[in-house]
Amino acid sequence: MNKTCHCPTHGQQGIGLVCTHVAHAIDAGERGGFFWGDQTDLARPDAWCKACEDRLVALAGSNADAWFKEAGFKIFCCLCWDEAKQVCGGFSV
Ligand SMILES: [Zn+2]
Numbered sequence: 001m002n003k004t005c006h007c008p009t010h011g012q013q014g015i016g017l018v019c020t021h022v023a024h025a026i027d028a029g030e031r032g033g034f035f036w037g038d039q040t041d042l043a044r045p046d047a048w049c050k051a052c053e054d055r056l057v058a059l060a061g062s063n064a065d066a067w068f069k070e071a072g073f074k075i076f077c078c079l080c081w082d083e084a085k086q087v088c089g090g091f092s093v
């Protein structure tokens with residue numbers, strides 16, 4: 001995967017992935033929750049909303065491939081990722 005992107009707002013940046021719900025929530029200014037994983041080789045870890053977090057917890061460690069597909073992860077530049085965290089956060093542990 002290409003590890004940088006050209007963001008229309010921030011220019012050439014490292015990337016992070018967010019679930020499709022977070023991507024929509026940031027447009028709508030909704031606080032849908034913001035959770036993230038701990039390992040990544042990208043500029044930011046994968047991040048997802050409260051609903052995805054609940055589904056992930058329900059998996060209890062079993063295969064997360066279907067979960068990952070359903071979350072519909074999208075590429076964000078690392079600064080947009082930080083913005084999403086601020087907009088969507090509020091349920092974080
Ligand atoms: Zn989600």
Ligand SMILES: [Zn+2]
Nearest residue numbers: 007010077080
């Ligand atoms: Zn950006």
